[in-house]
Amino acid sequence: MKAAVYKCPKNIKVEDIAKPQPSAKEKLVQFKAGSICGTDLHYYRGEWNIKIGQVIGHNACGITSDTGERVAMYPITYCGSCYYCLRGSPHLCEKVKVMGMDCDGFFAEFAAVPTENLIPIPANVSDEEAAILEPVGLAIHTLNFLEPKLSDWITILGQGPIGLLMTQVAKLKGSRVIAIDLQDYRLKLSEKYGADVCVNAREEDPVKRVKEITRIGSDMVIEAAGVKQTVEQTPFLVRGAGKVALVGASSGYLALGNVAEALFFCTCSSPFDYPMALDLLSKKLVDVKGLITHKFKLVDFEQAIQTADNIAEKPIKVVVTT
Ligand SMILES: [Zn+2]
Ligand SMILES: [Zn+2]
Structure with a gap:
């Protein structure tokens, strides 16, 4: 499958890599749309460290391979049993990992995502909107x-x-x-x-x-x-x-x-904020469509991140789709 892979600063390449195999607690999700975040730009510029060969991206939605349901993907994985998880703050989990930062992320044709991290998208919220939940x-x-x-x-x-x-x-x-x-x-x-x-x-x-x-x-x-x-x-x-x-x-x-x-x-966001974010989008109380300045296909990811990094292009949100 195609994926946007970090090689070195200023070099993120779209390459063919192995399709992930979901565990019993995960589902395979087919990528539909994602957006580039400031964190991705920190990695791209070499300001923050990320593992060479890792798939980036932590803001995306897709469809589950088994049931075909449209889902937003919450990128933070947590243990469910530590001090913070038991007190309703899984985003502070002692074993926290962020997909697209600490392990493979979402700018790929498929991602294996824990089932509890998948949030159904209301019918009146588009893929592009659901790509900007974070x-x-x-x-x-x-x-x-x-x-x-x-x-x-x-x-x-x-x-x-x-x-x-x-x-x-x-x-x-x-x-x-x-x-x-x-x-x-x-x-x-x-x-x-x-x-x-x-x-x-x-x-x-x-x-x-x-x-x-x-x-x-x-x-x-x-x-x-x-x-x-x-x-x-x-x-x-x-x-x-x-x-x-x-x-x-x-x-x-x-x-x-x-x-x-x-x-x-x-402050940082928690999994409880994602369903609320979808609700605000669904009720048209918050607008993200107006933030989208550029759209690219996943295969053109290099161009997408170059654009997001170029202030002369006046970028706000750069969205990547299939
Ligand atoms: Zn982010
Ligand atoms: Zn925990």
Whole structure:
């Protein structure tokens, strides 16, 4: 079967590899659609390590080979019996593995996936939409963690796919959103999805602007850009006793010198968020179609990831299909 295999930085090749053999606890799933995530780009650029020869991809859907059911694939495998699994946090499992990161993933014609990781897709959600569940799940998880009150100000740094979905879910929660990015083509979408204020950080100082709008600082801040400069801004954006969700990479970036009292936390999505994400898509409460800027076939995966990595192409979500 054809699969997108990691060779070395800047080199992911579509190759013929052996079809996986599912165990008794797994099902064989035929790939229908997947999307390229920021994590895939970190591997592609050589910024994060991944095993040579591994199939990448952790955001996809397909059809089960036995019953032909359309399913979304949750990529995190867990043991079901450790401290975290028994307390409802399988995404923190002591034996956690992420398909497409720690073992073979989904950008292949077939994947063997644990049966409990397969989530049925409602008929009115397309394959392409179901290929973009991870950032929707992450936005649900983060906003449920933040628990904003009606009209709370939420400042969202970064309006890539994750930030744009944070904007949408924050609006569903009744928040007021200040969306910050460096690219006007992304901020146009923030506006479409209901952001109350859009700030291009190339043109305006986001800290100054947020203070002008909120006077005392933002009730909540979501860092979804994952770069040192934006992580460093978070303590200057949040009000006293506010909350900051660090969703992007933040390791080693944060200095809390000026904070008297605030809650800073990291977050990732759990399997419980995926059915909720599908429900929001099915009810048209969240839109992912508008995030799709490019589509490629699985056999053209190299071109797909080059496009996702090229800001001149103005990518938001690059989707790969059969
Ligand atoms: Zn991802
Ligand atoms: Zn476990």
